[in-house]
Amino acid sequence: MYRKLWVLVFTLLGTLLLVGGVLAAAQPAEHRLSRAVVASPADLTPTYWLTVTTTSDVGGSDPNSERCDTHSPCTLRRALNEAHYYSAPGQIFHIGFDIPTGDPGYDAGNGVWIITVNSDNSGSETHAFRDFGVYGKVIVDGTTQPGGRALIVGPRIVLRGDNKKGAFNLTGGRNVIRGLAFQGFANNMITIPATNENLVEQNWFGLNVAGDDIYLRNPAYPEDGSGEAGVYAQMSGSSGTTNTIQSNVLVGFKGVAISVQGNNNFVLSNTVGTRANGTVPDVRADRKCKPNARYNNWFPGAGIDIFGRGNLVAYNRIVGLLFQSNDPLNTPDDAISVTGRNHIIRENIIGLTSDGVPFGTCGEGI
Secondary structure: OOOOOOOOOOOOOOOEEEEOOOEEOOOOOOOOOOOOOOOOOOOOOOOOEEEOOOOOOOOOOOOOOOOOOOOOOOOHHHHHHHHOOOOOOOOEEEEEEEOOOOOOOOOOOOOOOEEEEOHHHOOOOEEEEEEEOOOOOOEEEEOOOOOOOOOOOOOEEEEEEOOOOOEEEOOOOEEEEEEEEEOOOOOOEEEEOOOOOEEEOOOEEOOOOOOOOOOOOOOOOHHOOEEEEEEEOOOEOOEEEOEEOOOEEEEEEEEEEEEEEOOOOEEOEEEOOOOOOOOOOOOOOOOOOOOOOOOOOOOEEOOEEEEEOEEEEEEEEOOOOOOOOOOOOOOOOOOOOOEOOEEEEEEEEEEOOOOOOOEEOOOOOO
């Protein structure tokens, strides 16, 4: 954490064998980061459909008390309560969105719907919503929301936390989180608690609604950044495998943007430490990588941590990486930190923005 090594990767460096059988190579600058090699499990055909029709967060702390089949309107909280309540081996839940533009949570200027989350309604000490049930298989798909801005611009559904808890706990396995923006959550925005075959894709973590700046979870304490972690995948025994985290944008995290502690997982085509479009603001050279230079600086937070065996980390872009701190030497260690064996780390861009600016990082590359 007390290093000031600038690392910039422009061209293919060949094969670098690291301790534990890690393969690391650089990605050509022209490589398109939208590339992804893993999709949703083919057999996840929904058997149970729910449609969120409001940005309201009412729903009660007891998952038996308020569900979309017992109360109206169907909020995201009630939909997740229902998925939790009816979780069973044969059920596959699909939660989509169809919220009108007349809803009070609609931001017409940005073409998004903002769900302001009250963590006290969850009945959980760690997450703002109920977990996904014993058997999982819950699909939450923000791309189903009609209208609003073009999906190529950014997610239409924004979950705005109250800086008390994390957002989702993907219990049961085989869950899908797609096309959402997460802001203002205190802990891990998404936790994968040693479950398998989850997919987290096309989400924003820690960005403001426009995608051009960091959303601070506590503006009074900017050193807290956008949150503790974006996606945190745990491992227990042989569980915590074949999860896919792809095509997300993550920025501003105090702890880690993505942490994977398991085997045979995939971290693909994510963008870490930048605006939504892969760029960063102009920062003077005398302020860059100085955590105590609070003004006219860019604090994109931490990078990616990998543990376990046989994980694939590819096609990601990682730029910047810096915490706001009174300690002038308190910079993140690595863009990608790797522990374990038989991982493949390849074709990532480190230190180069999408518009070709050699911004660098404030720690080591890999």
